[in-house]
Amino acid sequence: MLARTEDTRRTSITARLAGREVILDMVGALVDPEASMLVVSDLHLEKGSSYARRGSMLPPYDTMATLARLGALLARHDPAIVISLGDSFHDGEGAARLAEPARAALAAMMAGRQWLWVAGNHDPEPPSGLGGDCVAEVAVGGLRFRHEPSKDGRDGEVAGHLHPGARIVRRGRAVRRACFASDGRRLIMPAFGAYTGMLNVMDRAYRGLFDWPEFRAHLLGRERIYTIAGAQLRPG
Amino acid sequence: MPPAPLPEPFLRWFASRGWAPRAHQLDLLARAQAGRSSLLIAPTGAGKTLAGFLPSLTELATTPKRRPGEAHRGIHTLYISPLKALAVDIERNLGTPVAEMGLDITIETRTGDTPVHKRQRQKLKPPDILLTTPEQLALLIAAGDARRFFADLRFVVLDELHSLVTSKRGHLLALGLARLRSFVPDLRVIGLSATVAQPEELRRWLVAQDGASPMADQIVVEGGAKPIIQILDSREHVPWAGHSARYAMPEVYDAIRRHQTTLLFVNTRSQAEMLFQELWRINEDSLPIALHHGSLDVAQRRKVEKAMESGSLRAIVATSTLDLGIDWGDVDLVVHVGAPKGASRLAQRIGRSNHRMDEPSEAILVPANRFEVMECRAAIEANYLGAQDTPPLVDGALDVLAQHVLGSACAEPFDEGELYREVTSAAPYARLARETFSRVVDFVATGGYALRSYERYAKIRKTKDGRWRITHPRFAQQYRLNVGTIVEAPYLNVRYVRAGRGSVSRGGPVLGKIEEGFLETIAPGDTFMFAGKVLRFEGIRENECFVSNAADQDARVPSYAGGKFPLSTYLADQVRAMLADPARWQALPEQVADWLRIQRDKSVLPAKGDLLVETFPRGNRFYMVAYPFEGRLAHQTLGMLLTRRMERAGVQPLGFVATDYSIAVWALEDIGAMARRGVVTLAALFDEDMLGDDLEAWLAESWLLKRTFRNCALISGLIEKRHPGQEKTGRQVTVSADLIYDVLRSHEPDHILMQATRADAASGLLDIGRLGEMLSRVRGRIVHKDLDRISPLAVPIMLEIGKERVEGGASDALLAEAEGDLVEEAMGNAGQD
Structure with a gap:
C-alpha cells in the first residue's frame, strides 16, 4: 500500500562527485573502488566514557558497537586505504581510554592497510599509540578529504563534522535519518559513531555550502539508501 | 473519644460565624491528638482543608512562642499538594481564618516559582x-541540613492523595515521606482524598510498612446532595464517530x-481549543468565555484564574489543569464535553460545581459520538451508585528510586542496609527485593553495567566506614537541577510574528508551549x-515555533487520535453490560437505542462476557x-500483535x-471465508500466547518502548534534563535516548533500566496487563459474525480509518514515496500519458 516496489535493493548507490564515481554505502561509508579506499567520518569513539567522566553513565558499549560495524564494512569492501575523517575519538584522551578488546579489534582492522587519521575538532592531536598516519587534510584520486567543510567550496571536497541528517514529512508523520549531503560537487559524510546524533541539512550551519537546486540528501534507511531532493526536505 | 476542647480563639471564630466544627473535623483532631495518622475521605465542599489543618493550628496556637534570642524553630507542618496552584490557593484559604482568629502562625509556600532569596530565608527562619x-x-x-530543618516536624498533610499515589510523583513522595519518618518516628500524617475504590491502599500508604505500624485511621464523610447529572438529549443528529461534539454547541451555549x-x-487540549472557537463563533451575546489549559503561557492562565475568582467570567473551557480541588467562585453548572472515560474523573469534575455540600451540583454530559452516549450513561450510573474506578496502584518505579538514592547521598553518607529498610517502609516499595535495591545503588554509582569500566568515574562510592558517599559536590548540583519525575515531551515556545516574516522578525509575544511531536x-x-x-505555522527557529494570524477560520486542529485517557476498566465493563441488556437501552437517547436495535437485527449484540468479531x-x-x-492503548497493542499473526x-x-x-483490521484476503474454511481460526488469532514471542519481537522495535526508555533515562539520571551552566531542552539533548536504547538493548538487554522500561510500558502505554486479562476472559467466548456488508456497530470505527496517522515500521515506505516524487519531478508528465 505504501511502498513502490523496487526491483534492486539499493544497499549502496553510485554517485558522481566532481566527475568521479564513488559508492555510498547505507551503513554510512564512502567507497572509491578505483583507489581501493573506504572513508568513514565522526566515529566519536569513547563518547560513552567521555560522558561518564562528568557523571552521565551512558552504556559503555558504544566503542565496540561502532568498531563492529566498521569491521563488517571492511570485511565487505576490503579496501587498501581507510580514511577516518576526523572526530575519530570524542575527546583528546579517548584513544588512551580504549579498553584492550577494542584496541585489539582496531589493530586487526588496521593491519595490512594504509590508515589515515584526519584531525578533527574533538581530536586535533594524533591518537596515541595506535599507529596509522595523521593528517590535517589529504587528497586521493582527485578528491580532497578534510574534517570541517571549507567555506570556499572547492569541487571534490569530502568532509564530515556536521553530522548531516534530513527530515521528510508524509501522511502526518515525520521521518528523520542520517544522510550523505551532496550537490555533486562536494559531499558531507554522515556521522558513523553509535552515539552520534545529527544536524538537519536545512540548518544555518550548512548555509553557502551547496548549490541548492542540485542538492540531494542520500538518506540511510533501514533497508536501503533513499535519494531525496531539497524541495522534499523539512527543517527541524 | 472527643478531642481536647478547642482553644478559645477557635471557639470564638466558629461562634462569630454561627458555625460549629463538623463532626469529621473534631474526629480527625481527636485521632491526631492521640498520635494517629488518618485518611480523610470527603467530597468537595466538606471543609476538608480546615479539617486537615485543625490539628496543626490548635497545637501551634497553644505552643508558647519563641522568645527573642532563642533559636528559630523548624517547620511544624508540611503540606504537600500535586499542584503549585493548589498550594497558593491553600495559603490564601488558610490565611484568612488564621488572621481572623488572630493566631500568630506563619504560613508560606515553596514551589519552583519561589525566588531564591525567599528560599534561603525559609531555610534560616522556617515558617x-x-x-x-x-x-x-x-x-x-x-x-x-535536612535533618535539622525537619527536626521539629509534627504533621504532614497530603492533599488530593488519590491523584498523587497513582503516578511516579507519588513514588517520589512516598520515598520522601519515609525519609521524614526516619527523622521524626512519631510523625503524624494526614491524607485528604476524594472517594476511592480501595481506601485500604491509601491507609497503608500513609504509614510505615515495617510490619509494626497499624494502618492509618479512616474517616469518611458521606456526600451531600446527589448531583443532578443529565446527558444532553440533543435534538441534533448524534454523530457516529469523532470527538468534536460540534453538533451540540448551540445547545451547550444555551445552557451557558x-x-x-x-x-x-474536555479531555484534550485540542478539544478545548476547538470548543472555545465554536462557542465564540455563536456567541451572539458576547458572553465572557475564557480558555484554560496547561500549554498556555503562565501569565495568560493567571489572568483567566483571576477573572474566574472575581466572578467576571460566564464560562471557562478547561482541561485537566483545573481538575483538582482549586476553589474558585460560584460555579453552578459543569458541562463535560466528550465521555469522562472514568467514573472517578467524572465525580471529581462535577465536584467543581457548587461548593456548598448540601446543594446538589448540576452537570450536563455531552457525548461526542454514539459509543460515548453509552459511556456517559454508564458513568452517570456509577456516580449515583458510588462506584469508583481509580487505577490500581503499581509497585514503585526503579528510575524514581535511583533518583532518590542519589538524593540521599547528596544529603549525607548512607548505609545501604539502613536505606533499604527506610525505602521498603514506603508503601510502593514494600515489596522491593534487597538484590534489586543493590542493583539500583550500583546503577547510581557507575551505571550498573556488566562491563565494569566506569568504576573510576563513580558518582557515589562506598568508603571505609561502609557508607556510600558522593564523590564530588558537582553531582549534588546536577541532582538538584534534574530532580522530579515529570518528563514532558519536548516543547517549543509558540511565538507570534508577522505573517511571512518568520525567519526575520522575532518580536512578538509568546502564546504558550506546544509539543514538538505535533509540529x-x-x-x-x-x-x-x-x-483560542x-x-x-511559519517555521521553527531553535526552540521557538513562529506563528502568525491565519487568514481563514478553518484550521487544521491538532490531531490527536482521541481522548487522552483510555476508557477505564470499570466503565468498559458497564458499557458491555449495557450492550447486552436491551432493557437498559430505554435510558439511552432514542437515536442511540435505535442504532443498537438495528445492530441486533443485522448482526448480533454480544452477551456480556463474549467478544464479538465481525468480518x-x-x-x-x-x-x-x-x-x-478495553481502551485505546490495549487495542493498539492488540492491533500490532494481531496484524503480525x-x-x-x-x-x-x-x-x-x-x-x-473496538479495533478494525483490513486485509487483501477474505478473513471471513478463511475462517469458514478453517484456514485460520479466530480462537488461534486471539490466543493469549500472542503476549509471548510476538510481543517481544514487536516491543524490540517499538517507538513506544523508546519513548518510555527516554523517560526512565531522564528520571533515573542516566541522561540529564539540565546540566549546570547550560539549559538543555528536549531538542538539544546531546546524546539521543534512542541511540542509547539501541546500544543497551543489543549489549545488555537485562540492564536494570531496560527492566524499568519494560515494567513501565506494560502498565502504561501498552496496557499489556489489561490486554492479557481480556484475552483470557474471552477464551472460548468469541462470537464470529461473517457478514456480507458493514454492520451498524462497525460504522464508528470504519469512519476513523484514514484519520489515523501511519504508525510503526512504515518509515522506509514513506522515504520511498518521497524519493518517488523526485522521479516524477524529473520525468514530468511523461509517465501519465
Whole structure:
C-alpha cells in the first residue's frame, strides 16, 4: 500500500562527485573502488566514557558497537586505504581510554592497510599509540578529504563534522535519518559513531555550502539508501 | 473519644460565624491528638482543608512562642499538594481564618516559582506551616541540613492523595515521606482524598510498612446532595464517530446562557481549543468565555484564574489543569464535553460545581459520538451508585528510586542496609527485593553495567566506614537541577510574528508551549488552533515555533487520535453490560437505542462476557472488526500483535485502527471465508500466547518502548534534563535516548533500566496487563459474525480509518514515496500519458 516496489535493493548507490564515481554505502561509508579506499567520518569513539567522566553513565558499549560495524564494512569492501575523517575519538584522551578488546579489534582492522587519521575538532592531536598516519587534510584520486567543510567550496571536497541528517514529512508523520549531503560537487559524510546524533541539512550551519537546486540528501534507511531532493526536505 | 476542647480563639471564630466544627473535623483532631495518622475521605465542599489543618493550628496556637534570642524553630507542618496552584490557593484559604482568629502562625509556600532569596530565608527562619510539592520535598531532604530543618516536624498533610499515589510523583513522595519518618518516628500524617475504590491502599500508604505500624485511621464523610447529572438529549443528529461534539454547541451555549458560571471540561487540549472557537463563533451575546489549559503561557492562565475568582467570567473551557480541588467562585453548572472515560474523573469534575455540600451540583454530559452516549450513561450510573474506578496502584518505579538514592547521598553518607529498610517502609516499595535495591545503588554509582569500566568515574562510592558517599559536590548540583519525575515531551515556545516574516522578525509575544511531536507533522503555511486563535505555522527557529494570524477560520486542529485517557476498566465493563441488556437501552437517547436495535437485527449484540468479531467485505478490501471495549492503548497493542499473526496466516493485513471501543483490521484476503474454511481460526488469532514471542519481537522495535526508555533515562539520571551552566531542552539533548536504547538493548538487554522500561510500558502505554486479562476472559467466548456488508456497530470505527496517522515500521515506505516524487519531478508528465 505504501511502498513502490523496487526491483534492486539499493544497499549502496553510485554517485558522481566532481566527475568521479564513488559508492555510498547505507551503513554510512564512502567507497572509491578505483583507489581501493573506504572513508568513514565522526566515529566519536569513547563518547560513552567521555560522558561518564562528568557523571552521565551512558552504556559503555558504544566503542565496540561502532568498531563492529566498521569491521563488517571492511570485511565487505576490503579496501587498501581507510580514511577516518576526523572526530575519530570524542575527546583528546579517548584513544588512551580504549579498553584492550577494542584496541585489539582496531589493530586487526588496521593491519595490512594504509590508515589515515584526519584531525578533527574533538581530536586535533594524533591518537596515541595506535599507529596509522595523521593528517590535517589529504587528497586521493582527485578528491580532497578534510574534517570541517571549507567555506570556499572547492569541487571534490569530502568532509564530515556536521553530522548531516534530513527530515521528510508524509501522511502526518515525520521521518528523520542520517544522510550523505551532496550537490555533486562536494559531499558531507554522515556521522558513523553509535552515539552520534545529527544536524538537519536545512540548518544555518550548512548555509553557502551547496548549490541548492542540485542538492540531494542520500538518506540511510533501514533497508536501503533513499535519494531525496531539497524541495522534499523539512527543517527541524 | 472527643478531642481536647478547642482553644478559645477557635471557639470564638466558629461562634462569630454561627458555625460549629463538623463532626469529621473534631474526629480527625481527636485521632491526631492521640498520635494517629488518618485518611480523610470527603467530597468537595466538606471543609476538608480546615479539617486537615485543625490539628496543626490548635497545637501551634497553644505552643508558647519563641522568645527573642532563642533559636528559630523548624517547620511544624508540611503540606504537600500535586499542584503549585493548589498550594497558593491553600495559603490564601488558610490565611484568612488564621488572621481572623488572630493566631500568630506563619504560613508560606515553596514551589519552583519561589525566588531564591525567599528560599534561603525559609531555610534560616522556617515558617510554621510550609506548603509545597513533592519535587520541593525531594530537594529539601537532599540538602545537607535536612535533618535539622525537619527536626521539629509534627504533621504532614497530603492533599488530593488519590491523584498523587497513582503516578511516579507519588513514588517520589512516598520515598520522601519515609525519609521524614526516619527523622521524626512519631510523625503524624494526614491524607485528604476524594472517594476511592480501595481506601485500604491509601491507609497503608500513609504509614510505615515495617510490619509494626497499624494502618492509618479512616474517616469518611458521606456526600451531600446527589448531583443532578443529565446527558444532553440533543435534538441534533448524534454523530457516529469523532470527538468534536460540534453538533451540540448551540445547545451547550444555551445552557451557558441560562446559568451564572459554567465550567466546561474536555479531555484534550485540542478539544478545548476547538470548543472555545465554536462557542465564540455563536456567541451572539458576547458572553465572557475564557480558555484554560496547561500549554498556555503562565501569565495568560493567571489572568483567566483571576477573572474566574472575581466572578467576571460566564464560562471557562478547561482541561485537566483545573481538575483538582482549586476553589474558585460560584460555579453552578459543569458541562463535560466528550465521555469522562472514568467514573472517578467524572465525580471529581462535577465536584467543581457548587461548593456548598448540601446543594446538589448540576452537570450536563455531552457525548461526542454514539459509543460515548453509552459511556456517559454508564458513568452517570456509577456516580449515583458510588462506584469508583481509580487505577490500581503499581509497585514503585526503579528510575524514581535511583533518583532518590542519589538524593540521599547528596544529603549525607548512607548505609545501604539502613536505606533499604527506610525505602521498603514506603508503601510502593514494600515489596522491593534487597538484590534489586543493590542493583539500583550500583546503577547510581557507575551505571550498573556488566562491563565494569566506569568504576573510576563513580558518582557515589562506598568508603571505609561502609557508607556510600558522593564523590564530588558537582553531582549534588546536577541532582538538584534534574530532580522530579515529570518528563514532558519536548516543547517549543509558540511565538507570534508577522505573517511571512518568520525567519526575520522575532518580536512578538509568546502564546504558550506546544509539543514538538505535533509540529513534526505540519509544514509552514499549515494552520492550527492554539490559545483560542487560528494560527499559521511559519517555521521553527531553535526552540521557538513562529506563528502568525491565519487568514481563514478553518484550521487544521491538532490531531490527536482521541481522548487522552483510555476508557477505564470499570466503565468498559458497564458499557458491555449495557450492550447486552436491551432493557437498559430505554435510558439511552432514542437515536442511540435505535442504532443498537438495528445492530441486533443485522448482526448480533454480544452477551456480556463474549467478544464479538465481525468480518465483511467492503470496496476491494476485507475487514475484521472486534469489540473488546478495553481502551485505546490495549487495542493498539492488540492491533500490532494481531496484524503480525495475520501476516503469518497469509491474510495479508494492510493496516488497522483502534479506538476505545473496538479495533478494525483490513486485509487483501477474505478473513471471513478463511475462517469458514478453517484456514485460520479466530480462537488461534486471539490466543493469549500472542503476549509471548510476538510481543517481544514487536516491543524490540517499538517507538513506544523508546519513548518510555527516554523517560526512565531522564528520571533515573542516566541522561540529564539540565546540566549546570547550560539549559538543555528536549531538542538539544546531546546524546539521543534512542541511540542509547539501541546500544543497551543489543549489549545488555537485562540492564536494570531496560527492566524499568519494560515494567513501565506494560502498565502504561501498552496496557499489556489489561490486554492479557481480556484475552483470557474471552477464551472460548468469541462470537464470529461473517457478514456480507458493514454492520451498524462497525460504522464508528470504519469512519476513523484514514484519520489515523501511519504508525510503526512504515518509515522506509514513506522515504520511498518521497524519493518517488523526485522521479516524477524529473520525468514530468511523461509517465501519465
